[in-house]
Amino acid sequence: MKQDDFQLWLNAGLDGELDLGKSLQMQEQLGHDAALKARWDRQQALRTAIREKADYYQAPDRLREKLAKSLTSNASRGGAHALPEPGQRHVDYERRRWGLALASALASALLTWGITRNVLDVGVNHRAALERIAEDAVAAHVRALMADRLIDVASSDQHTVKPWLTAHLTYSPPVPDLSAQGFELVGARRDVIDGQTAATLVYRRRQHMISSFVRPTSVQQDAKVMSMRGFNVIRAARNGMEYWVVSDLNARELGDFVELIQEGK
Amino acid sequence: MDKNQAQVEQMLLHMDAAYNLARWLVRNSNDAEDVVQESMLRALRYVGGFRGTDIRPWLLTIVRNVSYAWLKSHRPAELFDDSSDELEVNSTLDRPDLNPETAAIRHAEKALLNEAISALPVMFREALILRELEELSYREIAQVADIPIGTVMSRLSRARQLLAQAIGAIAHASVRETQR
Numbered sequence: 001m002k003q004d005d006f007q008l009w010l011n012a013g014l015d016g017e018l019d020l021g022k023s024l025q026m027q028e029q030l031g032h033d034a035a036l037k038a039r040w041d042r043q044q045a046l047r048t049a050i051r052e053k054a055d056y057y058q059a060p061d062r063l064r065e066k067l068a069k070s071l072t073s074n075a076s077r078g079g080a081h082a083l084p085e086p087g088q089r090h091v092d093y094e095r096r097r098w099g100l101a102l103a104s105a106l107a108s109a110l111l112t113w114g115i116t117r118n119v120l121d122v123g124v125n126h127r128a129a130l131e132r133i134a135e136d137a138v139a140a141h142v143r144a145l146m147a148d149r150l151i152d153v154a155s156s157d158q159h160t161v162k163p164w165l166t167a168h169l170t171y172s173p174p175v176p177d178l179s180a181q182g183f184e185l186v187g188a189r190r191d192v193i194d195g196q197t198a199a200t201l202v203y204r205r206r207q208h209m210i211s212s213f214v215r216p217t218s219v220q221q222d223a224k225v226m227s228m229r230g231f232n233v234i235r236a237a238r239n240g241m242e243y244w245v246v247s248d249l250n251a252r253e254l255g256d257f258v259e260l261i262q263e264g265k
Numbered sequence: 266m267d268k269n270q271a272q273v274e275q276m277l278l279h280m281d282a283a284y285n286l287a288r289w290l291v292r293n294s295n296d297a298e299d300v301v302q303e304s305m306l307r308a309l310r311y312v313g314g315f316r317g318t319d320i321r322p323w324l325l326t327i328v329r330n331v332s333y334a335w336l337k338s339h340r341p342a343e344l345f346d347d348s349s350d351e352l353e354v355n356s357t358l359d360r361p362d363l364n365p366e367t368a369a370i371r372h373a374e375k376a377l378l379n380e381a382i383s384a385l386p387v388m389f390r391e392a393l394i395l396r397e398l399e400e401l402s403y404r405e406i407a408q409v410a411d412i413p414i415g416t417v418m419s420r421l422s423r424a425r426q427l428l429a430q431a432i433g434a435i436a437h438a439s440v441r442e443t444q445r
Contacts, residue, residue, distance in 0.1 A: 007422045007426070008418045008419065008422055010422075011418065011421055011422045011425065012403075012418065015396065015402075015403065015421070017402070017403050038362075038363045038364065038367070039363060041363075041367050042363045042366060042367040042370065042429060043425060043429075045367045045370040045371045046370050046425055046428060046429050046432075047397060048371075049370050049371065049373055049378055049432075050378065050382070050393070050397045050398070050428075051397055051398070053373070053374075053375040053378045053379070054375075054378055054379060054382055054397070054398060055379055056281075056285055056398055057281075057284055057285045057288040057289070057294075057297070058281045058284065058285070059280045059281050059283070059284035059301065060284075060294070060298070062298075063280075063284065063298045063301060063302065064280065066298070066302060067302055067305060
């Protein structure tokens with residue numbers, strides 16, 4: 001691989017832009033290639049530094065006030081006006097173009113901003129939220145291993161596990177039988193992930209326990225691998241269900257598992 | 266009108282993202298406020314035509330364009346910096362021991378880091394901010410900056426190398442300073 005390509009590959013891996021196969025290949029190579037690992041560590045350090053230390057500038061309140069004010073004064077002047085001269089690209093022109101109702105909707109939304117922003121500020125906190133969910137998932141997995149509380153319902157029969165989950169949750173996650181592929185169903189439990197009760201399916205591969213948290217979602221998300229406290233964590237979403245899969249199983253086999261469970265019979 | 270109102274409220278949720286991008290691109294809070302104000306006005310005008318699920322990249326595209334228009338009329342030199350494509354990037358392969366640089370990055374002061382990012386040419390700064398602070402995907406960055414995905418990849422890669430070297434160099438200089 002040319003050095004430039006190599007650098008792009010490394011960056012794409014860091015950014016979660018590789019497909020699962022290439023991502024696992026990178027993880028494996030990182031395990032035994034010290035030079036690659038050094039470059040990876042440097043990139044990781046840079047990312048952490050930027051995300052923790054670089055300024056994230058929040059819109060000052062006076063900007064919101066200014067915007068609200070210009071909209072209200074515009075609204076009180078009487079809403080939509082004639083089209084401006086062609087080519088005139090002044091802010092006033094943009095302003096005159098919207099009707100009264102939209103302007104006042106925005107103005108009132110701006111004024112109640114203080115109340116809503118804490119609840120709804122999803123974009124900014126997106127990354128922190130993902131990390132928190134991964135931590136929740138790993139913590140629940142570890143707790144289950146330590147407390148010998150792996151399962152609420154112990155059964156290798158999908159037809160026992162699924163009704164139990166359906167009875168205890170507001171949704172019905174797929175519970176595929178993957179024994180033919182070497183993943184034995186152990187049972188299921190409920191965990192609180194991200195402040196919500198989620199279904200957790202427990203499978204076993206040799207001596208490795210796998211916790212697979214499932215909850216409904218409207219997004220699609222290609223599988224992404226991360227590593228946390230020595231566990232591999234894979235997040236993926238397809239067909240209306242989001243999966244967070246945690247195990248000490250190697251990333252390659254865990255990746256296979258995620259593919260299989262998403263096909264969900 | 267209900268649909269419009271919902272979209273307006275969606276946009277307001279991303280006002281911080283809009284301001285953050287503008288602030289990093291024009292590098293001044295007063296000018297960033299003007300840019301965001303104009304961007305929001307423009308966004309409101311066109312929001313009826315928005316057909317998508319995630320309004321944030323769409324809004325950031327407008328902010329980015331207004332920022333560039335602002336730079337073009339106030340500080341054109343920053344946009345037409347031909348040297349940026351030829352900026353020297355030392356080969357990392359030539360330097361087997363990256364650990365000192367990695368350590369410098371880990372221990373970099375907040376002010377130093379902000380300064381180093383701020384000093385990157387605007388196209389690299391933009392890619393880095395969209396990726397690391399706004400967490401856009403390569404595809405979304407390509408949309409916002411109106412460039413092919415391959416260019417997103419190379420700009421990000423270059424941005425990170427330049428930044429790592431800048432931090433390493435500053436740290437190295439300060440070590441020599443203390444040894445003197």
